[in-house]
Amino acid sequence: MVNEGDLLWTPSEAFVDSSNVTAFIDWLRRERGVDCADYPALWAWSVKDVAAFWEALWDYFGISSPTPYRAVLENPVMPGARWFPGAQVNFAEQLLRQARPGEVALHHLSELNPLQHMTWDELARQVRCLATWLRESGVEQGDRVVSYLPNTPQAAVAMLATAAVGAIWSSCSPDFGVKSVLDRFVQIRPKVLFTIDGYRYGGKDFDRRPESREIAASLPTLETIVCLPYLNPDDPGLEATPGVRVARWPDVVPDGVDVPGFEFAPTPFEHPLWIVYSSGTTGLPKPIVHGHGGITLEMLKLSHFHFNLKPGGVMFFYSTTGWVMWNIVVGSLLSGAAAVLYDGNPAHPDPDVLWRMAADTGTTFFGASPTYVGMMAKGGIHPSETYDLSCIEGILLGGSPVTPESMVWCYENINPDLWLTSQSGGTDVATGFVGASPTLPVYAGEIQARMLGVDVKALDEAGAPVVGEVAELVVCQPMPSMPLCFWNDEGDTRFRESYFEVYPGLWRHGDYLKINARGGCYIYGRSDSTLNRFGVRIGTADIYRCVEAIAGVADSLIVCLDLSGGRFFMPLFVKLDPGVVLDAAMEKRICDRLRSEYSPRHVPDRIYAMDRIPYTLTGKKMEVPVRKLLMGVPVAKAANPDSMANPDALDDYIAFARDCPDYTL
Numbered sequence: 001m002v003n004e005g006d007l008l009w010t011p012s013e014a015f016v017d018s019s020n021v022t023a024f025i026d027w028l029r030r031e032r033g034v035d036c037a038d039y040p041a042l043w044a045w046s047v048k049d050v051a052a053f054w055e056a057l058w059d060y061f062g063i064s065s066p067t068p069y070r071a072v073l074e075n076p077v078m079p080g081a082r083w084f085p086g087a088q089v090n091f092a093e094q095l096l097r098q099a100r101p102g103e104v105a106l107h108h109l110s111e112l113n114p115l116q117h118m119t120w121d122e123l124a125r126q127v128r129c130l131a132t133w134l135r136e137s138g139v140e141q142g143d144r145v146v147s148y149l150p151n152t153p154q155a156a157v158a159m160l161a162t163a164a165v166g167a168i169w170s171s172c173s174p175d176f177g178v179k180s181v182l183d184r185f186v187q188i189r190p191k192v193l194f195t196i197d198g199y200r201y202g203g204k205d206f207d208r209r210p211e212s213r214e215i216a217a218s219l220p221t222l223e224t225i226v227c228l229p230y231l232n233p234d235d236p237g238l239e240a241t242p243g244v245r246v247a248r249w250p251d252v253v254p255d256g257v258d259v260p261g262f263e264f265a266p267t268p269f270e271h272p273l274w275i276v277y278s279s280g281t282t283g284l285p286k287p288i289v290h291g292h293g294g295i296t297l298e299m300l301k302l303s304h305f306h307f308n309l310k311p312g313g314v315m316f317f318y319s320t321t322g323w324v325m326w327n328i329v330v331g332s333l334l335s336g337a338a339a340v341l342y343d344g345n346p347a348h349p350d351p352d353v354l355w356r357m358a359a360d361t362g363t364t365f366f367g368a369s370p371t372y373v374g375m376m377a378k379g380g381i382h383p384s385e386t387y388d389l390s391c392i393e394g395i396l397l398g399g400s401p402v403t404p405e406s407m408v409w410c411y412e413n414i415n416p417d418l419w420l421t422s423q424s425g426g427t428d429v430a431t432g433f434v435g436a437s438p439t440l441p442v443y444a445g446e447i448q449a450r451m452l453g454v455d456v457k458a459l460d461e462a463g464a465p466v467v468g469e470v471a472e473l474v475v476c477q478p479m480p481s482m483p484l485c486f487w488n489d490e491g492d493t494r495f496r497e498s499y500f501e502v503y504p505g506l507w508r509h510g511d512y513l514k515i516n517a518r519g520g521c522y523i524y525g526r527s528d529s530t531l532n533r534f535g536v537r538i539g540t541a542d543i544y545r546c547v548e549a550i551a552g553v554a555d556s557l558i559v560c561l562d563l564s565g566g567r568f569f570m571p572l573f574v575k576l577d578p579g580v581v582l583d584a585a586m587e588k589r590i591c592d593r594l595r596s597e598y599s600p601r602h603v604p605d606r607i608y609a610m611d612r613i614p615y616t617l618t619g620k621k622m623e624v625p626v627r628k629l630l631m632g633v634p635v636a637k638a639a640n641p642d643s644m645a646n647p648d649a650l651d652d653y654i655a656f657a658r659d660c661p662d663y664t665l
Helices: 013-017 020-032 039-048 050-060 091-096 120-136 153-164 178-188 209-217 292-306 324-335 353-361 370-378 404-413 490-499 540-547 584-597 623-630 649-659
Strands: 007-009 104-110 116-119 144-147 168-171 192-196 198-201 204-207 224-228 245-248 272-277 287-291 314-317 338-343 365-368 394-397 419-422 424-426 431-435 456-459 471-475 507-515 521-526 531-533 536-538 553-558 571-576 606-609
Touching (some): 007 404, 007 419, 020 039, 020 050, 091 120, 091 153, 091 292, 091 324, 104 120, 104 353, 116 120, 120 153, 153 168, 153 192, 153 272, 153 324, 153 338, 168 178, 178 209, 192 209, 272 292, 287 292, 292 431, 314 324, 338 353, 370 404, 394 404, 404 419, 456 507, 490 507, 540 553, 540 571, 540 584, 553 623, 584 606
Parallel strands (some): 104 338, 144 168, 144 192, 168 272, 192 224, 314 365, 365 394, 571 606
Antiparallel strands (some): 104 116, 272 287, 507 521, 531 536, 553 571
């Protein structure tokens, strides 16, 4: 039995000495006269003088700009801070500067195609070729280029080519429904659409030509469509649309064609790079704009110091093109490491397909969700018994709070000498707030530290920082990768409301955080979904960890309803394994375990068996929408089905809210 906070791993002296963090500490001492004994001291310095820290990164990584910056941080307030004004940084140019001629840049595997590889030379050639074609097609700096492509090298090439010419990239995965795509793309009025004929997932083919036609017809500013024949290499592409040019990828990026003398667009530091979106569980998704310079610096920091990537390394994280983690995987090329792209079901055709891929690619840093690890544990999968995973130095578990059990599974089934990291951040900043360092020990259920240059505190309702208590995650100083704005947000009204209303001048992210005395961090989910009973805050992650460890329970979801007269009702919904019944004995097992492992406050008022647990497209349990439905909020205002991985799951909760006699509003 593992307990939260148990020591699981301590880095060897050799691992610490060879880390990128140690190399940076040595450089700071030598070049800046800044003496930091270890990571905690480095973090403390990085937030004591954020301008000095980010300028040190600029110099350490050799960022090039044809024009000098007049200040590192101008107007150091939130919102309104300006980083490196006067500098010009093109994300694609800086990334391709890391090219290692003859070596692999992208490994790619899908359910349609076997494992293949793209060299740095070929990646750069295709980017130059496509960027030139975009310019010739009338794409200018600031134009929007959108994608409906799966996780393929063509998607990476299209993103980098868009950045190379100073246009603005935005992406949805082809498993998004038409309404979900249009909720995003209509807001930003794109000029070019990259799209797909179809894809394969879980052994089943999905034709996406009808969806592509409908999307294209609903974008009035569209001038050009580029079709990737993927499901069928001979697909002719979409038929011509009046006023819209239609081309096929093989004709746009022909084999062997290069563009000597190609010049990247000179983009100011704050020039928009891409637009990513909030999950959009209610209302239209927020179109979040990030800049070339801020993302370049942040990705350099993240990949080097928090992923410990180096030239010759290989990075993988399971993602689709509709999640910012895909942008981060492509951005990891800034470290000189290769990236692995996988398009398909992570458990098809075999449940260990990702581990086989990791072995075949020599992956050194492997990323997936704690849910995926739970699936491996329940399926009795033992990857190290089948595959040589000795190349894996680090594991990143992200996307939801990590449990001690999932961490132990990694040590027992991958490698007992493993740097196991959990990190937490957001699409909003395209990075983490709290994360990992290869120089620190790993404790069960704990995120190792606050990230460099991120002045994170846990603040109580009065705005005072607390240690050892669950409170709001707040960032107290600007970060370069904070949004430039939300697209079409007049007066930055929605932007300010989203982050700066609760603690004026400080970024409130909406997560509950606990920082312990040694600087370790725990995320307790969204602050608007955290349970509150008798004035005590309860993290939903604790309940899921406990309940889903019980034999027969496949999944669960819990909410707490604030009712009239000071009452509350806390129902627990469980999805049970086939053949398992929610009888009195099962209910007693669940309640007894919650009471014994946590407290009586953790015991739900009632337990209900449900066929489905609703999830967002990015794999998060939809606690807040379910709570709203149960509180009588109309479906259209409580949830956006197009942002869901399983929209039909909402029907169960709509019926429950209508028919349940166990509570009254």
